[in-house]
Amino acid sequence: MVIGLEVHCELKTATKLFCGCPNMFGDEPNTNVCPNCLGLPGSLPVLNQRAVELAMAIGTALHCDIRASTFHRKNYFYPDQAKDYQISQYDEPLNVDGHLDLPDGFRVGIERAHMEEDTGKTTHAGTSGRIHGADYSLVDYNRSGVPLVEIVSRPDMRTADQARAYVTELRAILVASGASDGKMEEGSMRVDANVSVRPGPDDPFGTRCEIKNLNSVRSLGRAIEYEAERQIALLESGERVVQQTRHWDEGAGRTQALRSKEDAYDYRYFLEPDLVPLVPDAEWIRAVADTLGMMPAERRARLTELLDEGGGATRSQLLQVATVVELRLDDLVVEAVAAGVPSALALARTANEAATDADAARALDPKSYVELLTLEANGSLSATQAKAVLAELFVLGGGDPAAIARDKGFEAMSEDSLAATVGEAVAAHPDEWARFCEGDDKLAGFFTMLVMKATRGQANGKAVAAELRRLKG
Amino acid sequence: MTGPRPALETAAMVRAGEEQAVDVLEHHLAVIDAGEESIHAFNLVTIELARTQARAVDATVTAGGDPGPLAGVPVALKDNMCTRGVPTTCSSRILDGWLPPYDATVVTRLTEAGALLIGKTNMDEFAMGSSTESSAFGTTRNPHDTTRVPGGSSGGSAAAVAAGFAPLAIGSDTGGSIRQPAALCGVVGMKPTYGTVSRYGLVAFASSLDQIGPFATSVADAALLFDVIGGHDPLDSTSLNRPTPRVLSVLDDGVDGMTVGVLAELLEGAAPDVVARVSEAAEALAAAGARVEEISVPEVRLGLSAYYLIAPGEASSNLARYDGVRYGLRVDAEDTVAMNTATRSVGFGPEVKRRIMLGTYVLSAGYMDAYYNQALRVRTRIIEGFAAAYTRCDVLLGPTAPTTAFAIGAKVDDPLTMYLSDVCTIPSNLAGHPAISVPFGPGDDGLPVGVQVLGPALSEGTLFQVAAVVESAAPHLASPRITTGAPV
Numbered sequence: 019m020v021i022g023l024e025v026h027c028e029l030k031t032a033t034k035l036f037c038g039c040p041n042m043f044g045d046e047p048n049t050n051v052c053p054n055c056l057g058l059p060g061s062l063p064v065l066n067q068r069a070v071e072l073a074m075a076i077g078t079a080l081h082c083d084i085r086a087s088t089f090h091r092k093n094y095f096y097p098d099q100a101k102d103y104q105i106s107q108y109d110e111p112l113n114v115d116g117h118l119d120l121p122d123g124f125r126v127g128i129e130r131a132h133m134e135e136d137t138g139k140t141t142h143a144g145t146s147g148r149i150h151g152a153d154y155s156l157v158d159y160n161r162s163g164v165p166l167v168e169i170v171s172r173p174d175m176r177t178a179d180q181a182r183a184y185v186t187e188l189r190a191i192l193v194a195s196g197a198s199d200g201k202m203e204e205g206s207m208r209v210d211a212n213v214s215v216r217p218g219p220d221d222p223f224g225t226r227c228e229i230k231n232l233n234s235v236r237s238l239g240r241a242i243e244y245e246a247e248r249q250i251a252l253l254e255s256g257e258r259v260v261q262q263t264r265h266w267d268e269g270a271g272r273t274q275a276l277r278s279k280e281d282a283y284d285y286r287y288f289l290e291p292d293l294v295p296l297v298p299d300a301e302w303i304r305a306v307a308d309t310l311g312m313m314p315a316e317r318r319a320r321l322t323e324l325l326d327e328g329g330g331a332t333r334s335q336l337l338q339v340a341t342v343v344e345l346r347l348d349d350l351v352v353e354a355v356a357a358g359v360p361s362a363l364a365l366a367r368t369a370n371e372a373a374t375d376a377d378a379a380r381a382l383d384p385k386s387y388v389e390l391l392t393l394e395a396n397g398s399l400s401a402t403q404a405k406a407v408l409a410e411l412f413v414l415g416g417g418d419p420a421a422i423a424r425d426k427g428f429e430a431m432s433e434d435s436l437a438a439t440v441g442e443a444v445a446a447h448p449d450e451w452a453r454f455c456e457g458d459d460k461l462a463g464f465f466t467m468l469v470m471k472a473t474r475g476q477a478n479g480k481a482v483a484a485e486l487r488r489l490k491g
Numbered sequence: 492m493t494g495p496r497p498a499l500e501t502a503a504m505v506r507a508g509e510e511q512a513v514d515v516l517e518h519h520l521a522v523i524d525a526g527e528e529s530i531h532a533f534n535l536v537t538i539e540l541a542r543t544q545a546r547a548v549d550a551t552v553t554a555g556g557d558p559g560p561l562a563g564v565p566v567a568l569k570d571n572m573c574t575r576g577v578p579t580t581c582s583s584r585i586l587d588g589w590l591p592p593y594d595a596t597v598v599t600r601l602t603e604a605g606a607l608l609i610g611k612t613n614m615d616e617f618a619m620g621s622s623t624e625s626s627a628f629g630t631t632r633n634p635h636d637t638t639r640v641p642g643g644s645s646g647g648s649a650a651a652v653a654a655g656f657a658p659l660a661i662g663s664d665t666g667g668s669i670r671q672p673a674a675l676c677g678v679v680g681m682k683p684t685y686g687t688v689s690r691y692g693l694v695a696f697a698s699s700l701d702q703i704g705p706f707a708t709s710v711a712d713a714a715l716l717f718d719v720i721g722g723h724d725p726l727d728s729t730s731l732n733r734p735t736p737r738v739l740s741v742l743d744d745g746v747d748g749m750t751v752g753v754l755a756e757l758l759e760g761a762a763p764d765v766v767a768r769v770s771e772a773a774e775a776l777a778a779a780g781a782r783v784e785e786i787s788v789p790e791v792r793l794g795l796s797a798y799y800l801i802a803p804g805e806a807s808s809n810l811a812r813y814d815g816v817r818y819g820l821r822v823d824a825e826d827t828v829a830m831n832t833a834t835r836s837v838g839f840g841p842e843v844k845r846r847i848m849l850g851t852y853v854l855s856a857g858y859m860d861a862y863y864n865q866a867l868r869v870r871t872r873i874i875e876g877f878a879a880a881y882t883r884c885d886v887l888l889g890p891t892a893p894t895t896a897f898a899i900g901a902k903v904d905d906p907l908t909m910y911l912s913d914v915c916t917i918p919s920n921l922a923g924h925p926a927i928s929v930p931f932g933p934g935d936d937g938l939p940v941g942v943q944v945l946g947p948a949l950s951e952g953t954l955f956q957v958a959a960v961v962e963s964a965a966p967h968l969a970s971p972r973i974t975t976g977a978p979v
Contacts (some may be wrong), residue, residue: 053593057696057812059586060573060595062727093808094853097827102811155827157816286854288863291699291805292730 019213019246020223021181022173025188026166027198028136028206029072035135035165036063036105041140047158053164057100062292069165070112072197073133074075074298074306075166077113078129079195079313080449086297087112087132087422089290094283097155098138100162106134118171118191119315121340127172131316136164167197167444172213173223178242182235185209187242190314202234209238213245215253224249225259229273231266241266245273321351335362338369345376354382359391367391371408378412388412390419397480403428409490424446428476436477443468455490462486498564498658498712501962503607503902505563508552512545512563516607519565523656526973531631532641532651534570534580537611541565544607549577551605558605561719566601567651570611571618572956574598581694582626583616585838586819595692596724597661597703604719609657612647616840617810618668618696620644621912624903625842632899633676634971635938639896642672642912645706649676653971660706661912665696666798667891667916668703670928674891674941677930677968679958680706680711684948685923686731688717689724695803695809698729700920709927710958714738717951721925731949746960747780749885749953756791757889757915764934765890768966772931772942773888775956775964786884790876793869794918799910800853800866800919807850811837845906870921877922881947886957890915891928891941895971910934917944925951927958932966939968970971 019487031041037054053061077084090108111132115196118126138159142152150277169188175181189207200207214226229245232238249259264273264283312320321339325331331339354364372387379387390411394404403423404449410422443465444451455459466482523536548558568574570583573591574664577596580586585594594602601608623631623646631646633639634654641650645662649672652660659966662669664682673680681704688703695701705716721735753773758766777783815834817819832870839847853862880887891913902909919926928941942961946954 053591056817058573058591058818059581059589059592059812060571060591060593060692064728093811095811095814095828095831097814098818100812102814103808260627273780286808286851286856286859288804288808288854288859291697291729293697302721325936370748416680 019176020173020216020226021175021178021242022212022226022372023175023181023184024173024210025169025185026208026490027076027169027192027200029165029167030196031072031302032068032164033066033068033113033164034165035066035133039163041164043161043164045120045160048066049158049159049162051162053274055100056114056159057194057480058139063105065293065296069133070296070298071306072165072195073112073131074303075130075195075310076169076192077116078113078303078307080113080116080131080169082113082116082128082131084298084303086110086114086295088295089133089293090287091286091290092285094285096140096429098159098162099139100159104135104137105293106288107132112173112298118184118188120180120187121318122183124183126174126180126184129170129172131169132273134166134168136161136166146250159197170373172436173214176219177283178239181211181242182239183236183272185235187314194313194346195310205233208232210241211238211242211245213242213249214259215246215249226254227259227261227262227273229266230263230276231268237266238270240271241273244271246443248273268327312464314343317348321365324352324355325365327361338365341369341373345379347372347376347379349377350384350387353393356390357388357392359388359395361437363392363395367394367404367408369407375412381415382411383416386416386419393423395420397478397484399423399428400475400478402475429468435484436481439469439472439477440465440489441481444489450491454486493931495655495658495708497575497709498561498707499715501658501825502560502562502564502715505548505552506557510563512548512605512607514540516541516545516565516609519609519655519657522654524655526634526654526701527628529637529973530650530654530656532560532612532647532656533537534568534582534613534647534656534760535578535627537574537577537608540577541607543649544545544591544602548605548607560604560715561601561659562605564659564784565609565657566606567610567612567648567657568598568601568608569614569645569648569660569662571614571663571694571696572661573645573694574608574611577611579611579694580628580632581617582614582628583710583838583840583843584627584815584820585835587821587838592691593692597720597839598691598692598728600720600722601661606659606719610646610651610966612651612660614647615644615668616804616843617694617805618644618663618665618701619842619846620907620935621667621671622657622897622899622902623647624674627840629638630665632897633896633938634973635677636896637973638898642675642892642896644668645671646672646676648706649673649678650709651681652676652678654973658708659712661703661720662706663693663701663703663717663773664697664916665700665702665802667913669706669944670911670916670926670941671892672702673706673928674930675896675939677939677971678706678708679710679927679929679962680941681713681717681927681954682716682919682925683721683912683951684731684925686729687721687735687925687949687951687969689730691724691726695805697805698809699805700798700802703754703862709863710789710927710955710962711739711742713927713971714742714955727907732912735950736951741952742955742959744956745779746776746957749781749832749957750883751776751781751783751957752786752880752887753783754791754880754885754887754889755785755787756789757943760914761890761893762895762934763802765892765940768931768934768940769888769890769942771966772961772964776888778964779960781957784884785878786887788876788880788887790872791918794921795914796912797866797869797873798913798917798919799849800862800868801844803850804854805850807847810843810847823895842906871917874922877918877947885946885953886950889942889943891943892916895934895936895938895940919945923952924948929958929961930965930968933960933968937969
């Protein structure tokens with residue numbers, strides 16, 4: 019199986035690619051429009067500098083060469099295409115020859131990442147839901163002219179899992195670079211898959227089919243697997259694969275032919291005469307690169323290194339690392355470790371508890387979070403208490419963890435009163451205490467339980483253990 | 492008022508409070524009233540808009556303000572430039588009922604300069620033509636002889652100025668659409684350097700060639716108008732972001748020491764009386780101190796062929812948007828594709844359809860390299876040819892059109908012959924260079940001949956200097972005497 023992916027990503031700009039209209043799809047239809055994005059006679063495109071910067075950020079994050087580029091017109095008639103041509107980069111794209119490394123280290127080549135404008139959105143009334151046979155159609159041009167970057171991979175992937183991992187990682191990169199919100203289900207990231215099969219890894223590529231309408235990573239994987247099986251079945255029964263565009267039907271779980279190569283459009287590409295070449299100079303490219311934050315792979319490596327210092331990461335910790343980076347909570351872990359919190363604790367709290375409400379966690383002042391973990395690390399708060407305080411921090415949107423702990427009555431018991439409570443427990447159970455002193459370590463749990471009961475859970479387990487060891491001498 | 496008065500003089504008088512803009516306007520409306528029926532220069536005379544503007548200009552003067560360099564001067568606007576709330580038709584049925592929600596940059600600049608927008612002028616449909624006969628709203632007639640064409644595509648603008656309907660007019664020039672009708676109507680017409688006048692709001696024909704420019708009865712008035720409409724516009728990405736030459740102030744600088752090249756290739760297909768006028772203009776320049784020599788730029792011969800591949804190619808894409816979906820004409824049919832087809836079949840005239848088909852063909856897979864891309868290579872050759880000539884010459888000289896105005900109907904059925912009337916003007920469009928047509932007396936038939944001065948990019952100052960000298964030496968040309976109701 020050979021897979022190449024084309025990913026369309028809507029850029030998160032304030033305005034559209036060639037006019038000043040708000041880039042806000044989903045508003046009241048046809049409110050964010052102007053002569054330009056409606057394709058009115060006499061209107062002219064003016065390139066949005068911010069969109070170029072975001073496209074360059076994507077190119078930088080995907081290790082592409084960023085170079086002088088041009089825009090072409092792709093001509094075809096469709097009601098949601100306001101000018102009946104789309105302005106798109108064609109043979110001279112902005113970003114070329116990059117790569118993306120999957121978390122397992124597999125490298126997928128990036129052929130190009132080019133800029134283009136989105137179309138309007140057509141709704142066909144009637145039973146067919148398609149333009150043919152519709153009673154009437156409504157077009158919303160709010161999306162017309164929204165900036166897109168199309169990222170075209172090389173046909174390097176060999177399994178549906180790799181395709182899934184590629185899209186997941188690409189989405190994380192697009193979000194991390196600030197270029198996109200990466201919402202596949204809302205259409206701000208759209209994936210087309212090119213799939214072909216061949217008898218063995220050294221055979222030439224077979225005839226490919228392009229699959230459209232993949233609205234989730236899950237659909238992508240299912241569609242690729244279905245399509246590969248369909249093609250294999252064709253070849254095994256002595257037929258041939260016809261190059262065509264196919265539509266993924268999520269409900270039926272299969273792909274259906276849309277159009278074949280023979281009736282493909284002739285787009286009559288030619289250089290867009292209303293725009294001048296886009297030639298980013300080295301200084302601009304560097305400035306964009308400088309503002310680019312860390313990419314997910316780098317963030318994962320950073321956390322793994324912290325765990326290595328603490329003795330190496332376990333398999334489950336690697337999953338925690340992936341979760342924390344995906345939710346963009348890794349800065350919290352790094353800050354906590356820098357403040358002296360053990361890496362395993364910082365990672366676990368972040369991947370398990372903070373991750374339950376990642377938005378709230380990201381909104382939190384990192385200082386509060388680090389302080390909370392410090393209190394837990396130094397034994398001032400129990401794990402249970404720390405989790406409760408974190409939940410409260412989320413509700414309040416921040417605050418002083420020590421103060422919240424006090425309000426909750428979690429004020430760590432003074433050493434004296436803890437010692438007194440432990441002493442009482444020991445005195446009340448002389449037999450068990452004797453066995454504990456003789457080396458039955460299991461009884462530590464028994465005494466801890468008694469202390470917890472007596473303090474209604476407020477005692478710190480570690481502090482209790484320490485007191486028991488002290489008494490034992 | 493008697494006879495045409497220079498716009499410069501009118502503006503000066505209005506600014507000084509010596510004349511009211513409303514009176515200037517009413518005078519011109521009266522001239523239009525008397526002559527428009529036989530000329531048909533306008534698709535629409537915007538009487539109320541102009542009156543409102545005239546009152547505003549007068550109010551500014553009364554209040555002690557300055558309405559601007561075109562104060563109270565009526566300007567006719569080719570009907571392919573958007574005017575907010577005023578029909579903009581491109582002389583095509585396809586834009587039936589469409590009211591632009593915005594003003595073209597050139598309209599804004601004219602208004603801010605105190606001009607009065609007196610009307611939208613007739614043109615070849617979507618500026619495709621050389622005679623104004625492809626208009627969906629009837630032919631404009633040449634004020635010098637109403638049985639003749641005014642040229643095109645900006646025939647309405649040229650005729651309006653020649654007939655005294657407006658002292659100034661605006662046209663657009665894709666392959667000669669300002670200069671050729673200016674020559675045929677005996678007025679000054681100028682195509683600026685590509686990127687000098689904003690195309691924002693100009694309904695596109697061939698975007699890489701289209702350029703807006705002035706019509707006037709004199710070189711000085713054309714300079715006045717050019718200075719107003721030129722200059723960088725952030726709304727047009729191809730607008731040059733550098734100082735536009737100011738031409739009015741250098742008009743009288745003369746041609747002493749300049750080298751003028753008479754461009755041999757432009758004389759090749761021209762009628763003998765036209766060639767004679769060009770020679771006289773060259774002699775006049777020599778007498779004024781210029782060094783005159785004959786020069787050859789062989790690449791220029793390829794211009795016409797290249798143009799008729801590039802311009803239709805771009806046009807086929809530019810005119811795709813007239814699909815009946817969003818604005819203008821819609822002819823209902825059973826489904827979207829049928830509606831598109833029906834709308835375009837009814838809405839476009841034969842010349843527009845011809846060029847859309849031609850353009851679609853030359854951009855098609857399999858033919859693109861042989862035609863469109865080849866034409867682009869020719870375009871580069873022409874630019875190089877001109878560059879070589881301009882190492883020796885400051886400006887080039889030639890005829891604007893091969894003949895004087897031809898009879899209405901003479902070439903409509905023969906597109907190739909019609910296309911040849913732009914042979915002298917097309918090279919400047921392909922090169923993006925400025926060129927100006929100056930009336931230079933009558934031809935053997937008594938009809939106006941235009942002499943064309945061509946220069947390299949951004950040489951407008953030099954161009955106007957030369958044009959002023961040519962103008963001062965021009966033989967007398969009788970003013971048009973419009974006979975009413977002349978039959979076609």
